Amino acid sequence: MEKSLPMNDCKAMKTERAINRMHSFIHGAALAALFYYRITTITTIARSSSRILLLPHLLIFTAELTLSFMWLLSQASLWNPVARTVYPERLPADEYLPSLDVFICTADPAKEPSLGVMNTVISALALDYPPTKLHLYLSDDGGSPVTLRALQLARSFAKLWIPFCRKYMVKNRCPQAYFLGEEIGGDSDSDDHFFIDKKAIEEAYEDFKICLGKIVAEADVGASRDHSPSIEVMRDDEEMPLVVYVAREKRPSHPHNFKAGALNVLLRVSGMMSNSPYILSLDCDMYCNDPASARQAMCFHLDPKLSQNLALVQFPQKFHNIRHNHDIYDAAMRFIWKKWDGLNGLRGPVLSGSGFYIKRQALYGTRKLQPNVDRDQLNEYYGSSKEFIKSINRNYKLNFPSTESMLKEVQLLASCSYDKGTKWGKEARYRYFSVVEDYFTGFNLHIEGWITVYFAPSRPCFLGSSPISLGETLVQNMRWFVGLSQVALSKYSPFVYGDMRMSVLQRMVYIQLACYGIYFLPDYILALVPQLCLLAGVPLYPQVSSPFFAVFVFVFVSSQLKHAQEVLASGDSLRTWVNEQRVSVMKSLTSYSFAAANAILEKMGLSKASFVPTSKVTDDEVAKLYQMGKYDFQAPPIFMVILCTVYMLNLASLVVGLVRVLVNGKMNEMVMQAFLPLFGVVLHYPLMEGMVLRKDAGRVSPSVSLLSAVISSLVSAYAALAH
Template sequence: MGKESYLPLFETEAAKGRMAYMVYAVSVMMGICLICVYRLIHFPSPSQGRLQRWAWMGSFMAELWFTLYWLITQSVRFNPIYRFTFKHRLSQRYEKVLPKVDIFVCTADHTVEPPLMVINTVFSVMAYDYPPEKLSVYLSDDGGSELMFYALLEASRFAKYWLPFCKKFKIEPRSPAAYFETVCKALDDPTMAEEWSSVKKLYEDMKKRIVSTTKVGQIPEEIRKEHKGFQEWDLVSSKHDHPSIIQILIDGRRECSRGVDIEEKEEEEEEAMPTLVYLAREKRPQYHHNFKAGALNSLVELAGFDANGGPLYIGTGCFHRREALSGMKYKKDYKTDWMVKNDRKVEESTHVLEETCKVLASCSYEENTQWGKEMGLKYGCPVEDVITGLAIQCRGWRSVYFNPERKGFLGVGPTTLLQALVQNKRWSEGDFQIFLSKYCPFVYGHGKIPLQLQISYCCYLLWAPCSLATLYYVTVPSLCINRGISLFPKLSSPWVLPFAYVILAKYGYSLGEFLWCGGTFQAWWNDQRMWLFKRTTSYFFGFTDNIFEVFGFSKSGFVVTAKVAEEDISLRYEKEVMEYGAPSPMFNILATLSLANLFSFVGALKMVIMDSKTRVLDLLALQTMLCGLVVLVNLPVYEGLFFRKDKGRMPTSIVYQSVVIAILAHIAALLPP
């Protein structure tokens, strides 16, 4: 063990092909420079008309923005690295002194995040390959639903069968729902087959009870008598007005971890299990609850009592040092003695500990403190993760990105187009809000984090303003076709080459990278479609909401993204059919843009066919190709507008409105300036 104890726990390797990528990036930059030169030396003269001059200037400004944003994205691509870990060395060296780990699972509404789905997430983290006595799992239920508590109570009982099963047979994946969906029958091993059948039956029985209770919407009286925790809901007025609810369902401090019921009866000895805690923080109408950031801070406070600088902190799937979240600044001589931390013990009984911890989840606990400011997650921003991560890095802590072959975290995303657009609207709004605030990386991070890291934040913070350039580029050039106004070089001109090279190189590299990472051409094409949809809707609304907020016309909010859908919607999702069934202003924009480009594309084809000397084709070739590309991207939108008969088609009101607006836009484009 002498020399082995000094072997590294991980190694870092630089990505291959960096020089080739730099050559590609430089060549694209040269093409962009030539495009800028073309815009400047071919600027329309006054004799060509005011409309063409303004349209040309707008195109140039949009291209300058695309150039700036492209340069920003390159800051995170010039020096990619990969990390490889050696888990066996970690076990050999530190198994007896591994730190205690608290894992937070957050939910806010049992109607959009069903209890069965949430507890499957809980099972997967409880089954981590980590000493169970050092693992604590906290479920924060910001909806304060006793249905969620009931599901977690059922989970605490099933866990004593599921966790040993996972450990004994090295089960993957460790979410029961995902595992039994993947492995649909018992395997050849007779011993495993017998246990597999037994555990699957227990899971199906639990699933049936949870689903049936959730459908009814209330807990039967006989079930309420099974656990003292249900008594807490006797004091609940609504999900926005209730006291703190804390229930320790599995107390991992005990040598043989056991469930805790109303009478705390002794059970047979079982192997150690992680601590499992349910938390619904106190909510009162007169207190602002600070959305997800407030829920996470309650967990940090509770768990703290109980037990290039690097990438950005975005969303979930990450681990933090408790000291970093508690506001501590990093010092070069910082060193944690895990042995001392692990020896700290809380001797109170489970009931006493639950009552003691309630104050930590109360509305008044954070009053006149630094929580939400310098401690925990920061308040006042829809993307609490990004702003908190920036603050942590500015205090000297370094973050590390690690993407193992076996994914450490798997999430559930929206299953409908509208859900995805609403989620991206909130993200883009919050990101741009940070950029416009005192927490702008160039201001808040000046002298604290490297310039390259400051720039890399802008890849996300500038999503919202990207909408303006994109909207211009997919609207004005197509409308200019109607008047025969050319905004790009002639097909016969050598100036067409830099435009063609930049487009082909950028999207060719994007496709190649996508395929190299294991994707397919269809998935890449869908990704390009969503890129356009998000920029023209989500990011645009995120931008306008920020402007309204700056002038005091509105305030930012937090919308929980639905993770499930009705059965017919789910079936269409599985068939990769887009969902447009719900009316939304975002769909108005998508439909209107798609129709405006379709009308322009048809008009351009008509002009080309009627022009025997091909002068129109030479003059408007690139413009027509751009318009045609937008039409191609929007094929599912046309299908939803005119051809589909299912409930997922575009609402009739949106069809009429978009047709009228698109026609009016074309009439306006034909009017004399």
């Protein structure tokens, strides 16, 4: 009877679904009325003698159309949100569980400190899973000897750490987080030996840190871009998972295809060694916060109703260095994970970079192959290695590289030229086309008919570190949206690419994500055009006495209230709503606009996309400012000049324009136009604080403030004189 019970459950979030659908219909009707007003107004102006006024009205209408289009796309992920539950106790016994490979990627020990990377490694080795069925592969894209020696040290410490965690049922198996936290252990309160054991393991961890610190201090910490492949296999204890160090070959003359290239090398190397049917992929700073995640994922992968078409189980990415309700940089990406709840009601979420358990066969793309495929076609798909092609068969016998010939074969698979002339990264495996390999790979999996699952347990299974400075946040977002814009502007655009196996709603989600950077266009228009027209005394919105005034007010209030409702439903406060509103505009005016420009230049052959890892090194002064809830405005100067100039222009238009309107008695037709700069000035008050009031290291640079003041003064003066 127990075996017949389901291992997972899926329930519709009925209250949220009802709210979402009701708001969708009401807000949509209001937008229709708004469009009617705009079209009739523009038509009237076009027929009049005041055609000079046509341009600002057309610009505003363009902004409203763009925002409405993106709003329409966003409704797909709100249409049918569902929540999932798992029952790990109903899984088969350990001997019947499938084996699992863990992929961890690191690129530069200078930006990704070895101590943090090794804590992630140790936490993954300590997963609640049979050790003989767990195998860990660390990709060191920098080919650094520091990383290899650190991995050897980490494995030695893990031999002590894992038994301690199992004995006392420790939940948080990342040693650094465990010793900094308040967790003790399962039955530790009644165990007289616990505190003795804890003291001993803590001393062992301190010794590990000291040894690691010496290695880092004595070595040249840097990332190589020109090195031969290097593979080290560590297995001398049956009670410990297999650990493999992989540094793929990199040459300046060969494209390395960023993270996707590193993951594909791990896919090939692991296929020759452990060949596990399932793979956990982790970023180097995303440690395992709950050892039960593997069993939770298997509740979906081993479900006979899902297994045949299930590609992956995605867990949310949470961050240990973010203050709840004080996330001033919107680093938690709350709106993304809330969107994934809605995608659970479709064919599943987008592959999201880290914290996912994926089926190896889904990556291999075997569904595309004909049953009678010949050897030449297999070589075209998977490369020249006969042994690797054999490993694609699920019944392939495991081969650990103990002989020279096998080591040579594995090194071939890690060479920089292995992909050349094959379909690696093109029609299967992790996709190469875009620097956002997760989005593009997930998109293709859904096109091929696979489904995905999003599971968000109450205890986060994975915790990482997120940027806590404005500069890192904006640069990181620019990198992401360059990749998304690459897809949007290519033949792989979700507007046109793929067959009809993907539902309309699912495609709408991929279109929204690919086009997300387009928000810069309406944000720039709404941050500049109404304000300049206010200075010039040109009305762009209906008078207070017009019935359409209520339509515009309703659309604005409706969108803000819906955003606030979603924030509160996520368990956050209105402070989070304010932070998300503020940072979304900052990102739009800087990251999104530069990402779009870079993608267009690359499309024209005038630029080339690059991938720079986000630094995981924490500056004490930056951390202090973050804990105080203050923005660190030491971002790239070009970004800060844009933000400060727009802020000053809004402030000038509010003060000067409002005074002129009151003097000329045009308040009735300028109320809404005056509200826009007022809303912007109040919402982005921290910018004013950074330019005028703050004297700490995170303030806006005086040179940036001066340049912004000059630019905004010139633009404001021109607009005012145009009146």
